[in-house]
Amino acid sequence: MGFSIRFLTDSDYELLCQWWKDWKWDAPPRDFLPQNGLGGIMVEKDGVPVVAGFVYFTNSAVAWSEFIISDFQYREKDRKQAKQILIFELCELARSKGSKYIYTVVKNQFLKKDYEEAGFTNGSKKVDEMVMFL
Secondary structure, three states, rough: OOOOEEEEEOOOHHHHHHHHHHOOOOOOOOHOOOOOOOOEEEEEEEEEEEEEEEEEEEOOEEEEEEEEOOOOOOOOOHHHHHHHHHHHHHHHHHHHOOOOEEEEEOOOHHHHHHHHOOOOOOOOOOOOOOOOOO
8 A cells, every 4th residue: 555645633633742742843723724624634644644724715825834744753755755745735726726826834854855856946045933822
């Protein structure tokens, strides 16, 4: 078999929180993520979850790819391929919903390289991610 993709479900949140914890990252609150499965994609290998990510939709032509996370324990040689499939599928989802652009903010150099290999270009340098709880 090989890789397959599916939309995330509500029950995936606990697994993703464990992955964020394993990577020593804070998990975003559930209501910070796109809801109802729309926007979240999981890539699986032979039915085993490997990597997941989200795309946010706006009222403009821009979609936002964010919160890509993988199973810390998955160390197979095809890990990079799984991330590339995820990035491609997030872009395709955005395109299918009418977005003309997809944007992301990335700090991890390995993930940055994956985005670059997928055709993304660096739009800014030396910026900080800012958030405010309302």
